[in-house]
Amino acid sequence: MSGGSIRRFWALATLCLGTPHALAYPPEATPVLNGRTSGPALRPLESDDLVRLVDFGPVNLERGQHIFAVSPDRTRIALQIRQGDPATNEYHLNVVVLGIQSRTRPVVIDAGGDFILQMVRAIGGVSTSTGNAAALPIKWSPDGRFVYFLKRIKNSTQIWQAAADGSGSRPLSPSSNEVVDFALCPDGSRIIFTKSEIDLAAAKARRQEARNGYRYDERFIPLFANGPDAFATNRTTTLSLDVASGDIVNASPTDAELLTKTSQQAALPPSAIATDGRSASVIANGEPLLGKPTSLQADAVDRQHHLCQAASCAGASQIWWSPDGGRVRYMRREGWADSETAIYEWTPGDTAPNRLYTTTDLLLDCQSIAEKLLCAREQSTVPRQIILLDPASGESEVVYDPNPNFSKFSLGRVERLKWRNSFGVETFGDLVYPTNYAHGTRYPLIVVQYLSRGFLRGGVGDEFPIQAFANRGYAVLSIQRPSAARLIPDAKTVDELQRRLLRDFKDRRSVLSSIERAIHLLVQRGIVDKKRLGITGLSDGSSTVQYAIINSKLFKAASVSGCCWEPFQDAIVGPAAAESFHKIGWPRLVDYDSSVWSKISLISNANKIHAPLLMQQSDDEFRVAVASYTALKQSKVPVSLFVFPDEHHVKWQPAHRLAVYQRNLSWFDHWIKGVGKLID
Numbered sequence: 001m002s003g004g005s006i007r008r009f010w011a012l013a014t015l016c017l018g019t020p021h022a023l024a025y026p027p028e029a030t031p032v033l034n035g036r037t038s039g040p041a042l043r044p045l046e047s048d049d050l051v052r053l054v055d056f057g058p059v060n061l062e063r064g065q066h067i068f069a070v071s072p073d074r075t076r077i078a079l080q081i082r083q084g085d086p087a088t089n090e091y092h093l094n095v096v097v098l099g100i101q102s103r104t105r106p107v108v109i110d111a112g113g114d115f116i117l118q119m120v121r122a123i124g125g126v127s128t129s130t131g132n133a134a135a136l137p138i139k140w141s142p143d144g145r146f147v148y149f150l151k152r153i154k155n156s157t158q159i160w161q162a163a164a165d166g167s168g169s170r171p172l173s174p175s176s177n178e179v180v181d182f183a184l185c186p187d188g189s190r191i192i193f194t195k196s197e198i199d200l201a202a203a204k205a206r207r208q209e210a211r212n213g214y215r216y217d218e219r220f221i222p223l224f225a226n227g228p229d230a231f232a233t234n235r236t237t238t239l240s241l242d243v244a245s246g247d248i249v250n251a252s253p254t255d256a257e258l259l260t261k262t263s264q265q266a267a268l269p270p271s272a273i274a275t276d277g278r279s280a281s282v283i284a285n286g287e288p289l290l291g292k293p294t295s296l297q298a299d300a301v302d303r304q305h306h307l308c309q310a311a312s313c314a315g316a317s318q319i320w321w322s323p324d325g326g327r328v329r330y331m332r333r334e335g336w337a338d339s340e341t342a343i344y345e346w347t348p349g350d351t352a353p354n355r356l357y358t359t360t361d362l363l364l365d366c367q368s369i370a371e372k373l374l375c376a377r378e379q380s381t382v383p384r385q386i387i388l389l390d391p392a393s394g395e396s397e398v399v400y401d402p403n404p405n406f407s408k409f410s411l412g413r414v415e416r417l418k419w420r421n422s423f424g425v426e427t428f429g430d431l432v433y434p435t436n437y438a439h440g441t442r443y444p445l446i447v448v449q450y451l452s453r454g455f456l457r458g459g460v461g462d463e464f465p466i467q468a469f470a471n472r473g474y475a476v477l478s479i480q481r482p483s484a485a486r487l488i489p490d491a492k493t494v495d496e497l498q499r500r501l502l503r504d505f506k507d508r509r510s511v512l513s514s515i516e517r518a519i520h521l522l523v524q525r526g527i528v529d530k531k532r533l534g535i536t537g538l539s540d541g542s543s544t545v546q547y548a549i550i551n552s553k554l555f556k557a558a559s560v561s562g563c564c565w566e567p568f569q570d571a572i573v574g575p576a577a578a579e580s581f582h583k584i585g586w587p588r589l590v591d592y593d594s595s596v597w598s599k600i601s602l603i604s605n606a607n608k609i610h611a612p613l614l615m616q617q618s619d620d621e622f623r624v625a626v627a628s629y630t631a632l633k634q635s636k637v638p639v640s641l642f643v644f645p646d647e648h649h650v651k652w653q654p655a656h657r658l659a660v661y662q663r664n665l666s667w668f669d670h671w672i673k674g675v676g677k678l679i680d
Contacts, residue, residue, distance in 0.1 A: 044435070044471040045409035047661035048086065050457060051654050053383055054402035056081045057364070057376060058118060058135045063270065065135035067365040067376045068386065071144045074369055075100055076164070077386065078138050078147045081402055082115065084654030091115045091654065095138070095149055097164050098400055100369060100388065106400065109162040110169040113151040115652060122577075126221060126230045131618070131650030137181060140164075142188040148172075150179060159191060159241070172241060174248070180236060183258040191241045192255045202233040221574035224620055269294065270318055274325040278303070280348075282316050289494050291485030298328045300348040310352040312344060320368045329356075329391070331366065336418045337426035337480065343373075343391040356391040360416060362454030363389075374399065378454030380414040380430055381467075382406070410435045412470030414456065419521060421513035423506075425486050429479040429518055430456060431527070432470050443475040444532035444672045445522065447515055447555075449541030450481040458661070461538035461650045463561055463616065465661045472665060473673075475528055481540065482514045498584035505599050508547045515544070516554065531556070534668045538562050539649065547600055549611045557671035559614040559664050562621055562649060564628040565600045567592055572624055606631040612638035614667045616660050618647035638671070640678070 056079050057067030068079035076099050082091045093113045098106040116136060117129040139148040144164060151160045151171070157179050162169035173179055173193065182193035206228070214220075219228035238251040238259065271281035278299035286292035293314035297307045316330035328346045330353075335342075341363050346353035366375040366389075373389045377396075386400040412432040421427055430452045434443050446469050448459040456466045456478050466476045484497070484507045491497035501507035515535070522528040534557045537545040542560040549558050570578040570589040578588075587593040597604045613632060615625050622643040632639040642663070644656045651657055659679075666679040 042408060042410040045411065045467045046471070047465050047468050047658055047665065049409060050465050050468065050661065051084050051086050051658045053406070053457075054081050054083045055133070056384065056402060058133045060132075061135060061365060063268070065365075066138070066367075067135075068367075068374075069138040069140055069147070070100075070367055070369070070374065071140050071164075072142055073144055075102070076144070077374070077399075078109070078140065078149075078164070079386075080136060080138065080149065082133070084657065086654040086658040089653055089655035095147065095162060095169075097147065097166070100374065100399055107164075107166040109147060109164060109166045110149070110151070110160060113153055114155075116150065116152050116157065117648070117652060126224075127232070128224065128230070128620075129648045131648035131652045133652070137183070139182075139184040141184070142186070148182070148184060148191065150182070159193060161243070172243065172246065177239075181259055185255070185258070189243060190255070191243060192238065192251050192258050193241060194236045194238050194259060196234050196236050199233050199235040202235075206233050218574070218576045221577070222572045223574065223623060270316060270330075272319045272321055272328070274299075274321040276325055278321075278325065280319055280321065280328045282319065283307075287494050289485065290491055290497060291483065291489070296328070296330065296346065298346070298348040301326060304349070306348040308346055308348075308353065312353055312355065313346065318366060320366075323368075323370055329368075331363070334358075337428045337483065339416070339418070339428040339480070345391075357389070357394050380454070380456050381411050383455045383457070409467070410471060411467050412437070412476070417518060417521070419514075419517055421482055421510055421517055423482075423487060423510045423513060425482045425510060425514070427480065427482045427514040427518070428452065429477055429514075431522065432456060432466055432476040432478060433527075434473050434475055435471050440526065442526060442529040443473065444668075445475045445477060445519065445528045445534070446668060446672075447519075447533070447535040448476055448478045449537040449544060450479065450511075450539075452478040452480040459536065459538065460541055461561060462657065463538055463651070463660045464536040464559070464664055468661065468665060469668075472669065474668070475522070477515075477518055477522070479515060479518065482510055484510070495583055502585040505547065508544065508600075509551075511544050512548050512552060515548070516552065519554065530554070532672050534558065534672050536560070536664065543600075546602060549609055549613065550602070550605045551599065553610075555611050557612045557614075557668055559616070559667055561616050561618075561651075561660075563615055563617070563625045564602055566603055566624070566627055567597050567601060568627065569624065602628040603631040606635035606637065609635070609637050612667075612671045613640075614663065615639070615641040616651075616663065617641065617643055618649065618651060619643055619645050620648050640667075 068077045070077055076097055078097045080095045082093050084091055094108045095110040096106040097109055116134045118132045118134040119127050119129055122128050136150050147162050147164055149160055150157055156175050158171045159173040159179055159182050160169055160171050177195040180194045180196050182191050184191055214227050219231050221230045224230045238256045239248050240251040240255050241248050269282040269284050273279055280298035283295040283297055285294055296313040296316055299305055315332040319328060319330040321328060331343050334340055340358050340360055342358040343356050344353040345356055362378040364376040366373040375387055375389055376384055377387045378384045383403050385398050387396045388399050389396040412435050415431045417431055418428045448464045448466055451460055458464050469476050484501055487506060487510055488497050488500045523530045533555050535545050535548055535555045536559045538561040542562045545558050545560045546564055549555055582588055587596055617625050625641060629639055629641040644651055663679045666676055669676040670678050
């Protein structure tokens with residue numbers, strides 16, 4: 001099963017504060033206003049520098065989740081920051097509070113704890129980790145004196161309370177409870193939380209079944225577990241904790257609704273409520289994955305209901321009311337292949353909205369502060385920061401930069417490219433030039449997939465260190481995957497869309513066409529050496545690599561994670577996932593179809609493949625790569641397979657991320673440039 005199949009599998013699927021850990025880029029550093037700082041001569045950026053960047057928030061957000069929390073008086077923010085240490089293979093974690101306007105140094109209000117992994121619901125109801133950081137709830141008390149958050153210590157996740165002035169923090173929930181989520185009651189007196197615990201009856205039944213042998217059925221996912229263990233015998237309970245006394249009782253239905261509303265937000269269209277109770281919301285006109293445009297509706301001051309019919313009202317991803325309650329502001333993607341983010345303002349009753357601001361930067365979790373927006377922002381050469389943006393003027397200022405010393409590194413300059421593939425689908429990507437680029441010199445190129453929004457770090461899954469490649473003399477093409485929905489605009493259901501995309505591998509051909517056309521453009525411009533091309537990918541990107549090295553002769557070397565599509569995948573993904581694949585057109589194991597597998601299977605094409613292939617797999621996923629690796633090895637194709645323990649689809653451990661970075665650099669140096677030894 002390739003990364004693409006795994007992607008679908010998941011989609012369906014102490015009172016004292018203590019001494020904070022020292023950070024290489026300390027949170028106490030004075031924020032800078034331009035996103036860069038002056039300093040001594042630049043030095044090359046290396047893999048270790050990327051691993052040690054200070055991060056905050058998850059890679060992506062679902063609706064209703066936040067990267068940071070704004071205080072009730074809208075003057076401060078609280079957030080958790082983390083820094084990986086590959087030497088110890090640990091994360092240094094701090095919860096900090098800082099002023100939005102005051103520009104005071106951030107205050108560390110809690111330190112320590114363990115990395116908390118994001119969990120998702122997969123096919124059949126199994127809960128599994130992606131390997132990404134979880135979006136942790138952070139809540140302010142109504143009086144602004146305390147901040148509440150989740151903290152994990154020694155395999156136990158608890159609710160903690162920290163004084164916003166940094167005077168101390170403490171756990172509130174018992175260590176025997178494994179807290180999954182929580183919400184604060186409006187008056188701040190109680191915390192409603194869900195805990196996960198062993199269902200004793202289910203655990204007993206599981207033990208009894210084990211004595212007689214498990215029947216192989218839909219509970220089995222051989223990819224992840226040897227038995228039905230992927231389905232834990234756990235249950236969740238919703239409780240109410242009195243903050244003052246510490247007493248815990250079962251939550252009332254009304255209290256439980258606080259958590260339910262939060263969990264449901266991700267599945268609902270965006271909406272906003274004005275101070276006087278008037279609503280604004282997005283109307284979905286079909287399944288989002290089909291790419292159907294949405295509409296925007298809102299109540300005017302006179303309480304009349306209005307629908308915005310303008311095309312620029314479609315596709316709102318986040319909406320909010322202006323402070324005076326008279327205007328609705330919203331964010332949408334637009335422009336070439338939706339490569340830009342725009343902010344609009346609409347007065348209910350007007351025929352058309354007014355565009356206030358547009359950018360190619362990545363904006364996340366924008367929250368209203370009077371007429372301005374507080375957002376997490378990433379730029380192509382600037383890691384995530386928090387900024388205060390005035391959409392009307394376009395002016396912004398950095399409120400918090402956790403990596404102010406990042407400007408000491410030499411970086412390859414970035415050029416945004418736009419083109420159409422052979423299917424006529426708009427595509428965009430970013431060309432990262434080698435540092436010290438010399439006009440007229442042709443450079444080796446590495447393709448990195450499959451999102452190119454925000455900080456260009458390592459592609460999806462963060463395994464291919466873009467700027468480290470640039471500092472090694474490579475050009476890098478960071479490509480945004482072309483829209484699949486635009487290939488089949490008349491699809492009525494997601495299943496139909498997927499079936500038609502799979503037919504003759506139309507979607508995969510579209511992606512490969514986008515890559516090939518961009519490479520041709522760069523060769524024509526005299527930037528890239530067409531004889532020294534490498535391609536990389538994780539998840540859906542791995543599927544593209546697999547397809548490319550079979551159906552294209554362009555690439556001299558390749559690297560993947562989350563590989564591979566093969567005829568036997570039914571037997572390893574488990575019955576539930578296999579059935580979902582059959583619904584969209586993948587042949588059953590018993591119905592072997594060579595016409596399908598001749599285009600995608602590494603086993604079927606092992607004797608035709610010439611590109612050396614590096615596989616760096618998690619222990620969750622390596623089993624699906626073993627047969628592909630074996631076939632390539634038997635066919636004398638240079639191939640290496642490395643397995644990382646206690647990892648998931650995305651590798652989260654700092655030591656592993658560093659090893660992956662360094663091995664990728666070594667692999668392409670050896671096979672593309674013909675220099676250096678391969679890393680064992």
